[in-house]
Amino acid sequence: MLKNPLYVYGPKNVYIPSDLNFAAFFLDTLWEHRNNVALINGASYEDYTYLSMAQQSMNVAISLSRLGVKKGEVVAICSENRMEYWAAFLGTVCAGVTATMVNPNYTGNELKHVLSITKPKYMFCSQTFYNGKEKTLKSLPYLKKIILFGDKTNKNVLYYDDLAISVDGNEKDIGFNGNKLSRNVRYEEFRAVDVEGQNDVALILYSSGTTGLPKGVMLTHVNLLSACLMPASIDPKLNGLTISPWFHTMGLIGTALGLCKGRTLVYLPKFEINLYLKCIEKYQIQQITVVPPVLVAACKSQEPYDLSSVKLVYSGAAPLQEETIKIVKDKFPNVVAVLQGYGMTEMTLAVIKSTYDQTVPMKSASIGSVVAGAIVKVVDIETGKPLGPNQSGELCFKSTQVMKGYVGKSNREFFDDEGFYRSGDIGYYDEDRQFYIVDRLKELIKYKGFQVAPAEIESLLLQHPSVRDAGVVGLPDPTAGELPLAFVVKQPGCDVSELEIQAFVAEKLSNPKHLRGGVRFVSEIPKNPSGKVLRKALKAMMKNTKSKL
Template structure:
């Protein structure tokens, strides 16, 4: 079992380039106009039949076809697991979580991990044991992760040696905590730390519970429209539905397990729903070889392109720009790539054209999708053979998915192509709701089951959708969602701050950067530097006030007390 040894990272800074959160979401007041038959856009594809099984049983249902083929590999260390070995370790892991760790079905377990092959084993072991998994960005501060884990009642944490001390400090603040599981490290009975390797070495005789498809599988965190991040309840059924939806033949060149095994390369994080379900789970379900790296550096990325010659790349627009513009990435390095899938934010036609120019060939398919944490995550995807005229589209509705567009000025449904409005979505991939937050759930999903995305979109006469704007207040920094309310609540704790509002300002490289407008008490000794330094240790780096701090006399608010952020955006120019 030496493959379970994880090469330790030298320090936390080595994780600084992990490409982070992908999708953003939005809560809006409920629209009581529930639409008519003429206003509902239905998928052009036939409805799917959702298998009545857990996500793990679906993902590994065809593992015998490629039992000896590689399933997941670390592109840096070369550590790898076959499909047969992956299935065996998941079964052992599930038994160990019940028998040795003492967890029970329905308990919550937290993962603080970068992208490593053992992520697959850890998360699917937990779900096979009937546990609910919540995963955190390993770059988050101790305070941020503690808030998330306290919110859902985490009873055990899985991590690596580099992040063990952080996990142990967090565990002290969690009631009814059991034990910490260390991947690639030694056990420490004195600190209640178990070794993942030791757990998997034991072949426990434990009866695994029957997992109901309606059980909550994962609790990823999303900020929604405003306010602090909330736990998104995604059931096994939600995840299974989305895997089957995305596997429709129109979105793939071949059915699962047919033809030579394909190699998929990604650095997008498994600790977010895009990396977890769209990349990890679908790659395994289709029998593909998944290559991942725990951190992004141009050197490691280039090395993997050369060594593994991937057929498929998963990217976000900023990574696509890197590939298109970095002088050391040549057409030869990308010669094996036949498909690129982009998410997080719209990749413009200009960006796609720039990447295609770098390829210097026309046999690579570039697809885009649209989704959010609350939709497991995909709701739209461009067909595998997309027409050039549709470049820039986020695609057509997945099978069993419907949409509506609502005019922002009058609240009426839009019934014609090419007219933009707020996008509403309905389908089997929609979340069960926000964990212990019915108010936020009701503000996001209306009484007829329509999820209000807060994104402004239009569709063309072939029902290809295009995202054109956002009504949401979330700030999007390189694809990562930043809640203004979260930053405001922290800054308000600072002595001398009377009021504060945070907005996103445009930035060529990052998309947006957080900027704070602060009202200070008379004679308060506050500076831009002191406020920025107060926030820095409390949040992950991309939430820092890179857009600066501006002191003003009053925050503009409407009669209801809501911050008028549009006025601040004009003020800040």
Template sequence: MFTDDNFVFGDQNVQVPAHLNFGKFILDRLRLQKDEVALELGDTREKLTYKEFTQYAVNMSTALTKLGVGRGDIVAVGSEKRNEFVPTVLAIVFTGATYTPYDLKSGRAVLKHKIGLTKPKYFICSKLFWNTYSDILKSFDCIEKFVTLDEGTESVISIRTLITNDADVSKFEPVQVQGQSDIAFILYSSGTTGMPKGVQLTHLNCILNSLPDDFTDESLKTAFLFGEWYHNYDTFMTYKFLCLGRKIVYVNEAEPISFIKSVHDCDVNIAFIVPSFVCYLSKAKEAEKYNLHSLKIIYSRSSPLHNKTIQKVKSRRFIVGFPKVKNILQGYGMTEAGELTSESWGTKGPKSGSVGMASPGITLKVVDLETRKTVGPNQRGEICLRGPVLMKGYIGVPPSNYLDEDGFFKTGDLGYFDEDRYFYIVERLKEIIVYDGYKVAPLELETILQLHPGVREAGVVGKPVKVYGEEPTAFVVKQPGVNVTEKELLDYVAEEVPPFMQLRGGVRFIEEMPRNPRGKIIRQRLREMLK
């Protein structure tokens, strides 16, 4: 067995605890903290200290064990974001059971699909989740017991009635597991091209996803998290910062203005947000009203962020009041394998437009789309990965469907790396528009459109046409109070791009851009609008 000179390796000397128990890994770190704030709901300023967090998780885990929850069981959680959410997840993991989340905003069809995939035995939910979906939940015979975080009903046991007194945190130990094979989490793929797939993550996967080595800078005391605790990125960024004893600020409705207010109110130092929020910072006048001096690092995720957007924000940082921002960074990852690359690992510092270098434990390669041969620096192709952070597998999907002959996972992302082994993401392969044989990345056109002062958001898809294949077509949300025409935008883009990239399919104005809970544009919805 020989390696390839064009394989890109992250640091292979990764240290993990010998027990390989994700619950114990986190609990050992939680015990080191006491009265420091662990979680703060930015909307209400409601706080949960580390001591309260740990006591809640241990109490709940003890109660769940008495209820019958144990190793081999699957326990679902359905709830809005709240301070009890994360310790509830850890309480499940402490029992040796497998945790899986259901999103309050996913809709009925997706909820039915996910329950059918994982078939949970126990279901923990909030009152809001129960009131919204109780008819669906009661229709699944696999669910034997329902537990609520709030007041109980005839059908649902309140966790409060199961917790009779505080357990001894100092003597509590999570149930032993086989960390390389036992499944700690079942999360879900984004589902942008179809129904979500169930992603099985072992205890070892979760530990590797939670190693906090790239955020040890002690000045980063408070982090803001944009997303839901239903998917990989925000979930494991939360555990990284809990491992370090830092404060995590979140909001229930993630809007740009709520992010700005949270930075102002909670002295946020590092913000994990999405490209649409970064674009907002490049234009928003309302941001000038707030004191954002605490903010040092903006970390973008979920979809590629164009270099032009980064530069536009940097050019405005003194105007909008966050002059202490040192870097606007990008991370690249996925539910199946955590954070593949990060600018935190860049040996030469951040490179604008790059997503950084390979993360520890990861091996990456880029393969030609036609020949599937590994290619070298500055050659575009599909990014593939392997390593111990890679999921155990999808539920019900044979590995041959997503692994190549060398055991590399096929990401479906088009990208490349440079001479310094920094990676750049171009686009999802399925999103590339092909016009007259030319390949057009929607991100390029979306970035150009969003730099126009009259455009708030933009999404680009291909409009099927005879002979030429697809014509780039834009959907635009206007800036409030600004009157911009289709011709103005067509001419604006035409001055910036070669002929094959022009918006030959036209511009359509819409009230709201369809996005999934991770902030990604749902381009399938835009294609449906074209029909």
């Protein structure tokens, strides 16, 4: 009955449609903005209107139903970012079917693992992915049909264009000429399949797997509606540029939120620093959504692109430090604010964030405040007791955005007795209820009883002019437990030694955070698509590379 004074409560409720149907809501929103451009491919300059997206979504839904796909089944989408992705996604969900997004860069074994979680009967995929994984896909007994994006060059598969684009006939009733629709489905005659929004799973995404095998995260229609109907983090009147992959929460739900506000978004199929900066200049991009490594790469680029159009920078997936924010403001001369947010796949998107129209100014390095309708508590790592301001502990969440659960797993392991999801992230809030992230609980380095956050050391290393990228892990030590060890990618043309890097850290950070494990120079830091450092991969590299100290 009474609020817990140590919990942090979001400001108010989120208002969602009474039918609790995300597909119906999303389609109606697309139709409302049908005269506008939704997406622009920054590499090919092609554009995709809201009308085309809505029309193809309805056509895909009818075609899937005609193929026999039923409510409760799963359809997979595995592709790089491309126009067809969105109608494949929305058409699937409109048909009452669960969509699952799969990383096209998975190896054969990784692909088998994640698909074994959901066992999709149909899969939309790009030609590039199919050509590389055809043998693996054919070995999966539950996968009935492949639906390819692009040109018709393969046999024994279906094609997206046949399901999504009609032959433009004038027939009164919808029919099929082979696999192809005889006419477009009309908006006024279409109705998304009814759902139980709080229980029916609209989307299954996969956890990043940075500390273990990926798990299937079940997101309901209510989860998606709650995320997309939150007040906008970035200004819906300004255009934006995104490079986040759409199989990832930040890319998929972040883009969906923008589309629900009628925004025009420029996207790239993959990240290339020069193309990224060129797009900012060409399209006079006003807002960019990035992960910290991309932001650092952009700031360190010496290419003479005009970046003066950028007004807002929104960063997620890892915390930004004050020094990095200062560098960003130097690189983008007209930036009004550098905003941050915190979320994860299990929470549909951000549950703590700052917004472009913030009434209370955000503090530098803060990730923001609790979103509407959410409750956050910070608990002691050892005892589980709630903590007050400026005390670091594990962040735990309760919200309509929090997932239904993991496919095939009990919620007992991941939720506490009060129903809070245990994030595994370490953070704290201050007297003004603004939050700060320290690091992942499972990634903390234990040095002589001290808990060392790798992210803090990485953030400092990125400030060194000769460092392009960095990742930090604990090197096992029989006396100290673990020693901080840094993997460093040098800036092109720069020559810096291990001892110089160690001295740089020793000057800036306290004794337990010194790089006693050494420094190893590598060509690349392994990361997942959201930009998080893959520490499992770094630890494997630790066994196979030797320090030159």
